[in-house]
Amino acid sequence: xxxxxxxxxxxxxxxxxxxxxxxxxxxxxxxxxxxxxxxxxxxxxxxxxxxxxxxxxxxxxxxxxxxxxxxxxxxxxxxxxxxxxxxxxxxxxxxxxxxxxxxxxxxxxxxxxxxxxxxxxxxxxxxxxxxxxxxxxxxxxxxxxxxxxxxxxxxxxxxxxxxxxxxxxxxxxxxxxxxxxxxxxxxxxxxxxxxxxxxxxxxxxxxxxxxxxxxxxxxxxxxxxxxxxxxxxxxxxxxxxxxxxxxxxxxxxxxxxxxxxxxxxxxxxxxxxxxxxxxxxxxxxxxxxxxxxxxxxxxxxxxxxxxxxxxxxxxxxxxxxxxxxxxxxxxxxxxxxxxxxxxxxxxxxxxxxxxxxxxxxxxxxxxxxxxxxxxxxxxxxxxxxxxxxxxxxxxxxxxxxxxxxx
Amino acid sequence: xxxxxxxxxxxxxxxxxxxxxxxxxxxxxxxxxxxxxxxxxxxxxxxxxxxxxxxxxxxxxxxx
Ligand SMILES: Cc1cc2nc3c(=O)[nH]c(=O)nc-3n(C[C@H](O)[C@H](O)[C@H](O)COP(=O)(O)OP(=O)(O)OC[C@H]3O[C@@H](n4cnc5c(N)ncnc54)[C@H](O)[C@@H]3O)c2cc1C
Ligand code: SF4
Numbered sequence: 306x307x308x309x310x311x312x313x314x315x316x317x318x319x320x321x322x323x324x325x326x327x328x329x330x331x332x333x334x335x336x337x338x339x340x341x342x343x344x345x346x347x348x349x350x351x352x353x354x355x356x357x358x359x360x361x362x363x364x365x366x367x368x369x370x371x372x373x374x375x376x377x378x379x380x381x382x383x384x385x386x387x388x389x390x391x392x393x394x395x396x397x398x399x400x401x402x403x404x405x406x407x408x409x410x411x412x413x414x415x416x417x418x419x420x421x422x423x424x425x426x427x428x429x430x431x432x433x434x435x436x437x438x439x440x441x442x443x444x445x446x447x448x449x450x451x452x453x454x455x456x457x458x459x460x461x462x463x464x465x466x467x468x469x470x471x472x473x474x475x476x477x478x479x480x481x482x483x484x485x486x487x488x489x490x491x492x493x494x495x496x497x498x499x500x501x502x503x504x505x506x507x508x509x510x511x512x513x514x515x516x517x518x519x520x521x522x523x524x525x526x527x528x529x530x531x532x533x534x535x536x537x538x539x540x541x542x543x544x545x546x547x548x549x550x551x552x553x554x555x556x557x558x559x560x561x562x563x564x565x566x567x568x569x570x571x572x573x574x575x576x577x578x579x580x581x582x583x584x585x586x587x588x589x590x591x592x593x594x595x596x597x598x599x600x601x602x603x604x605x606x607x608x609x610x611x612x613x614x615x616x617x618x619x620x621x622x623x624x625x626x627x628x629x630x631x632x633x634x635x636x637x638x639x640x641x642x643x644x645x646x647x648x649x650x651x652x653x654x655x656x657x658x659x660x661x662x663x664x665x666x667x668x669x670x671x672x673x674x675x676x677x678x679x680x681x682x683x684x685x686x687x688x689x690x691x692x693x694x695x696x697x698x699x700x701x702x703x704x705x706x707x708x709x710x711x
Numbered sequence: 712x713x714x715x716x717x718x719x720x721x722x723x724x725x726x727x728x729x730x731x732x733x734x735x736x737x738x739x740x741x742x743x744x745x746x747x748x749x750x751x752x753x754x755x756x757x758x759x760x761x762x763x764x765x766x767x768x769x770x771x772x773x774x775x
Binding site: 322325326329348350351355368369592593596597600626628630635637682683684685686687690 | 719720722723724725726728737738739740741742760764765766767768769772
């Protein structure tokens with residue numbers, strides 16, 4: 306039937322997967338994949354790991370694109386006419402049967418600019434920071450102790466730099482994993498020589514004739530450094546949708562099918578959808594979610610366009626997952642770790658504070674919703690996933706921790 | 712169908728094993744993917760493709 310067009314805005318993990326899913330699902334119309342970056346689509350997780358460490362050249366991060374795409378790189382979507390399903394690219398307008406929005410998030414920054422002050426979101430950012438760290442023995446100040454900040458701290462230490470992490474939280478990755486696990490990570494980073502300045506607020510950059518020389522704290526004191534990484538989180542890339550009717554309170558508000566409006570879907574870091582199992586709206590900035598939600602949005606859009614041919618829509622109810630690599634240990638998290646009433650952390654081995662082994666479960670109400678592993682072989686950690694895939698009664702889930710301890 | 716993997720990319724997410732346990736496994740010590748059947752029979756093609764697509768590091772490549 307179709308010979309129309311589906312436009313996907315954002316040519317990264319979520320957008321590419323959506324395109325691939327449309328093709329595999331049988332969409333034989335045109336697929337326009339629009340991305341404002343000049344590079345061929347690439348993957349972001351290696352940027353703060355292999356690329357920053359100098360182990361991979363940028364080409365290695367490339368993601369494969371689906372066949373027969375109308376791929377438009379270096380092209381910015383400037384607006385969306387929601388009622389008429391029309392994507393605006395400056396002077397050009399694309400009329401579509403459906404639209405998938407996958408524009409991700411952009412790094413937040415501090416006011417002011419200076420040479421040597423970095424953010425890390427895209428490939429060019431990673432290469433700039435890598436160049437900065439090319440010669441060992443420099444002093445890097447990292448603002449923010451989230452996943453990104455501490456991953457970079459680990460890489461920079463291994464490259465032989467002095468590293469100071471400054472953040473308002475009480476522990477690294479506190480928002481992602483809670484204080485109990487965060488304290489364990491703090492110990493690990495200290496054991497590797499990272500200086501942690503927790504509970505401190507950065508007011509702005511210090512610069513010397515345009516060259517950064519550290520940060521100023523709100524109490525007026527200073528932390529000096531040769532380079533600064535600003536890793537204070539991201540904001541959804543929705544400015545281009547401002548004039549429209551969509552709910553943009555925190556990313557793009559969607560229903561449980563990832564639909565923001567008839568024929569308009571969203572996926573990946575930019576999408577906030579109603580998760581039916583968790584019973585609340587969530588927006589997830591993890592790599593696996595970009596893939597899973599890209600698939601879900603594409604399938605549901607096809608189903609909306611032609612139910613007879615593509616079947617009916619399905620609610621999007623993932624068990625979310627993220628990983629992080631730090632020094633020689635891996636962190637993996639399954640399910641929902643946010644807003645826990647109780648965290649049960651079990652340390653399995655603390656002989657080497659620089660390489661902790663631990664697992665934790667996260668309770669809300671009477672059930673376990675989230676699970677975390679630190680330094681445990683991934684295959685073993687999979688049993689934790691089972692404990693939270695469908696939220697299990699707390700006491701029952703705890704036995705998964707006992708099994709790991711054996 | 713031919714399955715190849717890039718071990719360096721794999722983060723040990725185990726998503727492939729959940730999707731296609733007859734085709735993929737993980738090494739016990741580091742979780743890196745192991746292909747059990749690099750040329751799986753037709754009835755495993757769909758699950759293998761799903762694993763390729765779901766892998767969060769694009770470590771799996773399927774040709775033909
Ligand atoms: C350095 C780094 C390390 C990470 N490490 C991990 C990790 O270890 N584990 C993990 O689970 N997750 C990790 N993540 C998160 C993961 O990479 C993201 O969740 C994932 O990239 C989200 O994919 P996305 O397609 O939704 O958005 P993005 O990857 O942000 O892609 C959105 C794309 O849309 C483009 N765009 C934006 N606006 C427009 C417009 N108006 N017109 C056209 N194009 C536009 C952007 O330029 C971008 O290319 C990491 C992220 C970064 C930055
Ligand atoms: S899904 Fe991908 S990253 Fe995860 S174990 Fe399989 S190959 Fe490795």
